[in-house]
Amino acid sequence: MQCPKCNSGDAVKLSLVHAAGLSDIQTSSRGHAWALGTDGLLLGFGSSKAIGTSQTALSKQAAPPLKKRYRYVILAWLIGLAIGSWFILVIISPTTILESRAVSQMHWFAFVFSTVIALLLAVLWRFNHIILPRRRDCWNRSFMCCRCGEIFQLPSGQ
Numbered sequence: 021m022q023c024p025k026c027n028s029g030d031a032v033k034l035s036l037v038h039a040a041g042l043s044d045i046q047t048s049s050r051g052h053a054w055a056l057g058t059d060g061l062l063l064g065f066g067s068s069k070a071i072g073t074s075q076t077a078l079s080k081q082a083a084p085p086l087k088k089r090y091r092y093v094i095l096a097w098l099i100g101l102a103i104g105s106w107f108i109l110v111i112i113s114p115t116t117i118l119e120s121r122a123v124s125q126m127h128w129f130a131f132v133f134s135t136v137i138a139l140l141l142a143v144l145w146r147f148n149h150i151i152l153p154r155r156r157d158c159w160n161r162s163f164m165c166c167r168c169g170e171i172f173q174l175p176s177g178q
C-alpha cells in the first residue's frame with residue numbers, strides 16, 4: 021500500500037484507525053458532579069458513575085459514513101402538526117373553532133406539511149439505500165498514511 025502523497029508504504033485501513041481510537045471509559049466521582057458529554061448532560065449527586073465511549077480526534081476523522089435517522093423527521097412531523105393545528109385554531113381563527121373555515125385550513129396545512137415531510141423522508145431513504153452503500157464501499161477501500169496522514173482509496177477491483 022503506497023501513499024500517493026509521500027510514497028510511504030506504511031498505510032493502515034481507515035476502519036482500523038477508526039476502531040483503534042474508540043475506547044470505553046468508566047469514571048466515577050463523589051459529591052455533586054456533572055459531566056458534559058456528546059450524549060448530553062449527566063447530573064449526579066452523592067456518587068455518580070459515567071459510562072461512555074471516548075473517541076480520539078484521529079478516530080473521528082476516520083469515522084465511517086453514518087445512516088441518516090428517520091425518527092427526528094417523524095418527531096418533527098408530529099410536533100409540527102400539533103403546533104400548526106394549535107396555531108390555526110388559537111391564533112388565526114380563535115372565534116371560528118370547528119367551523120368549516122378553520123377545519124379546511126387545518127386540512128390544507130396537514131396536507132402540505134405531510135407532503136414536505138414525505139419528500140424529506142424520500143430524500144433520506146435515497147441517501148440510506150443508494151448513496152450510503154457507495155460511501156461505505158469507498159470507506160472500506162480507504163487507507164490512511166501513517167507518515168503524512170493522507171487518506172486515499174484503492175481503485176475498485178483491487
Ligand SMILES: [Zn+2]
Pocket residue numbers: 023024025026027028165166167168169170
Ligand atoms: Zn503519506
